[in-house]
Amino acid sequence: GAVVSQHPSRVICKSGTSVKIECRSLDFQATTMFWYRQFPKQSLMLMATSNEGSKATYEQGVEKDKFLINHASLTLSTLTVTSAHPEDSSFYICSARPGLGNTEAFFGQGTRLTVV
């Protein structure tokens, strides 16, 4: 299957600082990428849909000024957690699709964010 690379895999930051997470599609172009958040022993919750060259679409309840998403190219989307707080500590996962319709979604390896 196609490969999606997510970096970093783990990050620890201090409260009030910002953290950037990168999601890259390595062997395909992705017009759409998705960002999810996963709490311990729970399923994935969609945060936002990132579209190349346009603004991201955020799910209800997700603060767009806190979780900044940039999809600058067909192979790269970034999620920046601004002014991080301990409650932002979570597992963040991105995914990408080669196209619309009947194509699969491929996922990165996730980023464990810990805010201290």
Add this chain to the structure above:
Amino acid sequence: KQEVTQIPAALSVPEGENLVLNCSFTDSAIYNLQWFRQDPGKGLTSLLLIQSSQREQTSGRLNASLDKSSGRSTLYIAASQPGDSATYLCAVWISNFGNEKLTFGTGTRLTIIP
């Protein structure tokens, strides 16, 4: 609102047995269904994608079925191995005003006992 439920939440079976994981969804207006596995602390690995016009897909020891009218899908794992131990997630693709997205189930944590 689409809700996806997986039963059971956890399952332990001896190595070598065949097993079935269940997934149900409340809104039949889906166009794809995808099964994933997730190892602890890791991302998701896509296992099978079933298009809405299909009733099943097979990959190796895995077979997934889809019954849209009843809102159900099953993942059948034959001759289970310890390496199959993981959390299995089903997810349905929905389209809302042209925006396509996945809604995930609650997951089944599978343990294969050597």
